[in-house]
Amino acid sequence: MRPVVLATITALAGAVVVPSATTPPADEAAAAPITGAEGPIVQMFGWPWESLAEECRSSLGPDGYAAIQVSPPTEHVQLADQGYPWYEDYQPVSYDLRSRRGGAESFENMVAACNGAGVKVYVDAVLNHMSGSGSQDSGPGSGGTEYSKYDYPGTYADSDFHDCREDIADYTDQWEVRNCELVGLADLRTESSKVRDTQLAYLNRLLDMGVSGFRLDGSKHMPPEDIAAIVDGLHETSTGNEPYIYQEVIADSTTRGTEYTGNGDVTTFTYTDRVSSAFAKGSIAGLRNLPEETDLGSGQAVVFVANHDTERDSPPLSYEDGAAYDLANSFTLAFPYGTPRILSGFDFGDDTDAGPPSDDNGFTRPAGCADDGAWVCTHRHTPVAGMVGFNQAVRGTGLNDWWDNGGNVIAFGRGDAGFAVFNSGGAQGQDSGETTRQFRSSLPAGTYCNVLTGRFENGECGGETIEVNSDGTFTTTVEPNSGVALHQDAELGG
Structure with missing residues (x-):
């Protein structure tokens, strides 16, 4: 219309x-x-x-x-x-x-x-x-x-x-x-x-x-x-x-x-x-x-x-x-x-x-x-x-493990099936640079493909990989206008 x-x-x-x-x-x-x-x-x-x-x-x-x-x-x-x-x-x-x-x-x-x-x-x-x-x-x-x-x-x-x-x-x-x-x-x-x-x-x-x-x-x-x-x-x-x-x-x-x-x-x-x-x-x-x-x-x-x-x-x-x-x-x-x-x-x-x-x-x-x-x-x-x-x-799961910095970076889970982080680059007057921190998820331990940076195909990751610890935590750096997205179907060797 x-x-x-x-x-x-x-x-x-x-x-x-x-x-x-x-x-x-x-x-x-x-x-x-x-x-x-x-x-x-x-x-x-x-x-x-x-x-x-x-x-x-x-x-x-x-x-x-x-x-x-x-x-x-x-x-x-x-x-x-x-x-x-x-x-x-x-x-x-x-x-x-x-x-x-x-x-x-x-x-x-x-x-x-x-x-x-x-x-x-x-x-x-x-x-x-x-x-x-x-x-x-x-x-x-x-x-x-x-x-x-x-x-x-x-x-x-x-x-x-x-x-x-x-x-x-x-x-x-x-x-x-x-x-x-x-x-x-x-x-x-x-x-x-x-x-x-x-x-x-x-x-x-x-x-x-x-x-x-x-x-x-x-x-x-x-x-x-x-x-x-x-x-x-x-x-x-x-x-x-x-x-x-x-x-x-x-x-x-x-x-x-x-x-x-x-x-x-x-x-x-x-x-x-x-x-x-x-x-x-x-x-x-x-x-x-x-x-x-x-x-x-x-x-x-x-x-x-x-x-x-x-x-x-x-x-x-x-x-x-x-x-x-x-x-x-x-x-x-x-x-x-x-x-x-x-x-x-x-x-x-x-x-x-x-x-x-x-x-x-x-x-x-x-x-x-x-x-x-x-x-x-x-x-x-x-x-x-x-x-x-x-x-x-993550279909059928809800929202959990939310975190934000009050401005340009958010992170959240989808049950124990997925976890995502987004850095929008920052509004005027806010820190618009990269963010490095430890994030806490409900994901099982393992090595995951960050599907925001590359496709996961035939068991291989075309982008960045991230290691999730036994307590669900992982540490990474997220650049402006980028993010992290990990899910249960993109685990290497999973």
């Missing part, structure tokens, strides 16, 4: 109460374990289907990612006069699978390849709206369909859209938020059985192709009961399970994330603001209390450092921040709250509207992690990829 309401994220920052740093006792009660999706998700923003199939086989599957979130596969507007911006994808003109990333056959082949590599596919589904005022007279859609706003032949007619045909003006008015237009996008009557049946036919087609779930774009702009009716009509996945659902809700005083948890998980932008800001400023000790700062339980929340909207909206952290950004993503994979999602997209430079690398007709070129920096492969970065195994190894 390309929402004006991203301003709400900034407003949320002002509403967050940041606790003072503390050093609780090592035997504190464990925090609630994660119970959401089955592991880390990667948002492969803008990637074409054939490239995704190869990436699942070569990297995402072997590294242990549970799922990918793919960009909307539906036919969408083409805005040649605007240079084919990224937000074309969020203005559907039909539910045909003919996007700039490929057609139905290449999409289905991608899903099969990723499933075969052990990676589930979640589709970013746009159900709240169709095209917007800005695409009027821009020509046919990416699959050749002729359309106009409120008239999509074979899909929707004028009567399928809400009567409020003005932009949302008052975000404290829930009726406006759910019935008027988000930045000029034609707002669908999701309470209509015709609209729901049309959308269910599309979503169930994807499930029958092997898709495992959906991220529901713009959920805040649809009543939760409308979403419930659609979710209730979904087929089972190809493995006989209920599809995994997570909903984009930018919560505020008018719309709470908890209103939507009956339908599935919910994104929490409070988390995004807190973690991104903390690692950007270097003061991370207060992050211990993250679960208390959102109204969503761990098993209801999808958490992330950045998504395709926030990285374009004056973010505290984005891919341009390098090591600090990777470290924040590593923390998200280590901390016991929510289902973590990593963003891998493309370098848009100073043009926040820029679409993915494309040909002269706006169709996306093949993506790859060696493509001269055009594609940002955060999921492959060593500190991030190494933490996927950590996340899986």
Whole structure:
């Protein structure tokens, strides 16, 4: 979604109460374990289907990612006069699978390849709206369909859209938020059985192709009961399970994330603001209390450092921040709250509207992690990829053995299965140098691979190794914007 309401994220920052740093006792009660999706998700923003199939086989599957979130596969507007911006994808003109990333056959082949590599596919589904005022007279859609706003032949007619045909003006008015237009996008009557049946036919087609779930774009702009009716009509996945659902809700005083948890998980932008800001400023000790700062339980929340909207909206952290950004993503994979999602997209430079690398007709070129920096492969970065195994190894455990220095260095355990240390580099006025100390964990004695510095593969460590003593202690030096992550499945000789 390309929402004006991203301003709400900034407003949320002002509403967050940041606790003072503390050093609780090592035997504190464990925090609630994660119970959401089955592991880390990667948002492969803008990637074409054939490239995704190869990436699942070569990297995402072997590294242990549970799922990918793919960009909307539906036919969408083409805005040649605007240079084919990224937000074309969020203005559907039909539910045909003919996007700039490929057609139905290449999409289905991608899903099969990723499933075969052990990676589930979640589709970013746009159900709240169709095209917007800005695409009027821009020509046919990416699959050749002729359309106009409120008239999509074979899909929707004028009567399928809400009567409020003005932009949302008052975000404290829930009726406006759910019935008027988000930045000029034609707002669908999701309470209509015709609209729901049309959308269910599309979503169930994807499930029958092997898709495992959906991220529901713009959920805040649809009543939760409308979403419930659609979710209730979904087929089972190809493995006989209920599809995994997570909903984009930018919560505020008018719309709470908890209103939507009956339908599935919910994104929490409070988390995004807190973690991104903390690692950007270097003061991370207060992050211990993250679960208390959102109204969503761990098993209801999808958490992330950045998504395709926030990285374009004056973010505290984005891919341009390098090591600090990777470290924040590593923390998200280590901390016991929510289902973590990593963003891998493309370098848009100073043009926040820029679409993915494309040909002269706006169709996306093949993506790859060696493509001269055009594609940002955060999921492959060593500190991030190494933490996927950590996340899986500590799954179901809570938080223990917390320590912090009141500012830029924190350490915590995940039961006796893992232990992590993060040095964010330090805020202004704080010591931003290296930290050398003895840390106390609940890990069994042994020699462990620090997976923040290198992968653990075939019993060998590609990075630093650390010796843990019989009492769980170890001594090490942690440089700024780096850390230590040890877990039970990365013990040498274990």
